[in-house]
Amino acid sequence: MPPRLIRRIAHLDMDAFYASVELLRYPQLKGLPVVIGGGRRSADDALLQAHADVPLNKIPVADFPRLAGYTGRGVITTATYAARQSGVGSAMGLMKAAKLCPQAILLPVDFAEIRRYSRAFKDIILDIAPLMEDRGVDEVYIDFTEVPGGQRDGGRVLGRLIQKTIFQHTGLTCSIGVAPNKLLAKMASEFNKPNGIAIVLEEDLQDKIWPLACRKINGIGPKADEKLQGLGITTIGQLAQQEVDWLIDHFGQKTGAWLYAASHGQDERPIELESEPVSISRETTFERDLHAVRDKAELGAIFTRLCEQVAADLANKGYVGKTIGIKLRFDDFKSVTRDQTVEAYVGDAKTIRQIAGLCLKRVPLTKRLRLLGVRVASLMRLQDAAETASKKPLALSNKGSNASDLIAIEPQLFD
Ligand code: DCP
Numbered sequence: 001m002p003p004r005l006i007r008r009i010a011h012l013d014m015d016a017f018y019a020s021v022e023l024l025r026y027p028q029l030k031g032l033p034v035v036i037g038g039g040r041r042s043a044d045d046a047l048l049q050a051h052a053d054v055p056l057n058k059i060p061v062a063d064f065p066r067l068a069g070y071t072g073r074g075v076i077t078t079a080t081y082a083a084r085q086s087g088v089g090s091a092m093g094l095m096k097a098a099k100l101c102p103q104a105i106l107l108p109v110d111f112a113e114i115r116r117y118s119r120a121f122k123d124i125i126l127d128i129a130p131l132m133e134d135r136g137v138d139e140v141y142i143d144f145t146e147v148p149g150g151q152r153d154g155g156r157v158l159g160r161l162i163q164k165t166i167f168q169h170t171g172l173t174c175s176i177g178v179a180p181n182k183l184l185a186k187m188a189s190e191f192n193k194p195n196g197i198a199i200v201l202e203e204d205l206q207d208k209i210w211p212l213a214c215r216k217i218n219g220i221g222p223k224a225d226e227k228l229q230g231l232g233i234t235t236i237g238q239l240a241q242q243e244v245d246w247l248i249d250h251f252g253q254k255t256g257a258w259l260y261a262a263s264h265g266q267d268e269r270p271i272e273l274e275s276e277p278v279s280i281s282r283e284t285t286f287e288r289d290l291h292a293v294r295d296k297a298e299l300g301a302i303f304t305r306l307c308e309q310v311a312a313d314l315a316n317k318g319y320v321g322k323t324i325g326i327k328l329r330f331d332d333f334k335s336v337t338r339d340q341t342v343e344a345y346v347g348d349a350k351t352i353r354q355i356a357g358l359c360l361k362r363v364p365l366t367k368r369l370r371l372l373g374v375r376v377a378s379l380m381r382l383q384d385a386a387e388t389a390s391k392k393p394l395a396l397s398n399k400g401s402n403a404s405d406l407i408a409i410e411p412q413l414f415d
C-alpha cells in the first residue's frame, strides 16, 4: 500500500507586486526605493513625453518623479522593499511617506499591466500544480499534496520549482508558505518575504505560530483584536491557552469555536478551484407582461440595459465572447432562445445589443413577454483574445469589424 500522503497546502504571495511589475518596465530602478500610489499625474506624462525617443529602460533614473514635495491626499498602494526600509508601506499617506523617504520614486498603478502579470503567474502555477485557488490579484493557495516534489523537504522542492519558473517567465519573485492547511500556509508565506519559502509542520505550532500576534490569523481583524487585547490576549499562544467555552462566552458560538480551532492550527477548508465560466448572462422578469409593439420603448430600454450589464460583467471578469444569445419567456410561460455566433470576439454593449437584436428578429413576437435575457457564450479571456488578434494578419482582424458594420445597418426591434 502506498504511504498516506501528508496534506500540504501552499500559500503563494507575490512580492511588492504592483511595484515589481513597474520595475519590469523600468529595470534601472531595481534596488531603489519606489512607491506606487496616488493617481496618474502630469509628472508621469511629462516623463514619458520627455523621453519619447528612448526605450523605457533607458530613461535616466534622475529624471523620474520623486516623492519629495508631494502634496495631495493620495496613499501608498505598495512600496519596494528598499522603500520599506525607510518605514513607508501600504496605506500610508503619500505626504507622510514624502517626509520619511523624499528620494523615493513615485509611480502610478497600471492596472492593465497588473492584470496581465496576475494572469501570467497563475497560468504558470496551473501548468505545474493544477489544484489552485485564486485569492485575488497577487495570491493563491495551491494543493501540493499529490504534485511531484510537493512532499519533498516539506514541499520546499516544489515551492522552489514554482518560484524559479515564475521568475524565468515573468521576472517576478514571490514568497511561499507550505503547511498542513490554508490558515497556517497564509501565515507562513510572510515568514521569509521577499523571495522566500517557509515550511510549517504540525509540530511547529508552538515554536513558529504561538509567538505571533493574534492579528496574524487571517480573519482576526482590528475589532476582534482590540477585544482580545482587552481580555489580555495578544499572542496566538495566549489565545490557545483559553478554554473553548470561555471563548464562546465572549465571542459567541461560531467565532469562539473558530478562534479556538485557529489558535490550535486547525483549519479544514478545502482548496476552491478556479472555474471558468461557460457563459455570462443577465435576465429580468418584468413587473407586468409587456407587448413587443405596444411596449416597444420600455422593452427597448430594458434590452439595452441588459446588454450593458452583460458587457460590464464581461469586462469585470475579463472575458469576451462570440456567441450572443437571447431568451424570451411569454405570458403562457413558454420560453424560446436564439443565438448567433459571430466571427470576432465581442464584449462591448453596443455590439452585443446589435447581435442580440438580430436574434430577436428570428422570434415571432405576437404573445406578451414575461422575461427577457441576454447571454454571451463561447468565451475567451480578454487577454488571450487580444493576443490572438494581434498575431493575426491585419486582413483577418478587419473581417471582424466588417461583420459588425453589417449588423449596424440592420433595423432593430424595440428601437
Ligand atoms: N494593495 C492595494 N491596497 C492595499 C494593499 C495592497 O491596492 N491596501 C495592492 C498592491 C499590492 C497588491 O495589492 O502590490 C498585493 O498586496 P500585498 O499585501 O501582497 O502587498 P505586496 O505584494 O505589495 O507586498 P508583499 O511583498 O508584502 O506581499
Ligand code: MG
Pocket (backbone or CB within 6 Å): 013, 014, 015, 016, 017, 138
Ligand atoms: Mg504580495
